[in-house]
Amino acid sequence: MSRRTALIAISPVTSEQWGMITAGQARRLGVSRQDLNRLLNDGSLAAVDLAARVYRLTGAPEDPDLDPLRAAWLQLGAAKSWVERTTATPDAIISHRSAAHLRGLGDLIPHEYDFYTTTRLRPRREDIKTRIRSHVAPESWEIWGGLPVRKVPAIIDDLLTDREDESAVAQIVSDALGLGLLSRESLDAIAAPHATAYGRSDPSSFARVLAGEVTGR
Numbered sequence: 545m546s547r548r549t550a551l552i553a554i555s556p557v558t559s560e561q562w563g564m565i566t567a568g569q570a571r572r573l574g575v576s577r578q579d580l581n582r583l584l585n586d587g588s589l590a591a592v593d594l595a596a597r598v599y600r601l602t603g604a605p606e607d608p609d610l611d612p613l614r615a616a617w618l619q620l621g622a623a624k625s626w627v628e629r630t631t632a633t634p635d636a637i638i639s640h641r642s643a644a645h646l647r648g649l650g651d652l653i654p655h656e657y658d659f660y661t662t663t664r665l666r667p668r669r670e671d672i673k674t675r676i677r678s679h680v681a682p683e684s685w686e687i688w689g690g691l692p693v694r695k696v697p698a699i700i701d702d703l704l705t706d707r708e709d710e711s712a713v714a715q716i717v718s719d720a721l722g723l724g725l726l727s728r729e730s731l732d733a734i735a736a737p738h739a740t741a742y743g744r745s746d747p748s749s750f751a752r753v754l755a756g757e758v759t760g761r
Contacts, residue, residue: 550579551588554601560626562614562690563604567597568623594669595619610689613642616657616672617691620665626690634692636661637685639675640702643694647725650716652708660694696725697734704738710753717754731755 595615720726736747
């Protein structure tokens with residue numbers, strides 16, 4: 545396959561995946577490993593750092609903050625297309641700290657890439673954390689920035705379930721309320737089951753603390 549033919553073959557995929565493509569996706573398009581190596585050698589493609597078998601089209605706009613998360617998500621899908629992975633229930637949904645960071649909420653730093661997956665996946669990377677869920681409620685996620693990600697109420701519930709720092713979750717809540725991404729009524733329902741674990745005897749008081757209406761202890 546010529547260089548031009550190979551680039552034409554992969555362009556529909558790279559255009560919907562932030563300029564990136566996996567080796568498995570390329571093979572499905574008829575682009576062989578040898579073809580990929582030619583594109584790498586002539587500089588048309590570049591290997592994505594830390595994401596084995598994920599490649600970026602040279603010259604495609606980059607986002608140093610989000611591209612590593614995007615590449616990690618692509619790795620989990622191997623040869624499957626973006627459409628296959630985002631219809632019905634996605635095979636990997638961004639969650640927890642990674643989801644909050646993707647949405648620009650709070651200041652929790654993701655030390656690894658968090659995903660809910662429908663089956664056990666083995667990314668062979670220590671910085672990818674997967675939690676298996678055979679069923680993820682359809683109303684708990686959406687496509688955000690081209691990626692399947694937990695909605696804000698679900699993110700807060702996930703973080704409280706993991707017993708994240710109260711003040712850090714409160715900052716996320718504050719940002720979400722300010723942006724209109726979370727209702728006060730939803731916060732009450734989310735906070736109530738976690739109040740005792742955070743040392744609060746009154747669930748409504750815990751919600752008020754998370755909302756910044758009253759100070760903590």
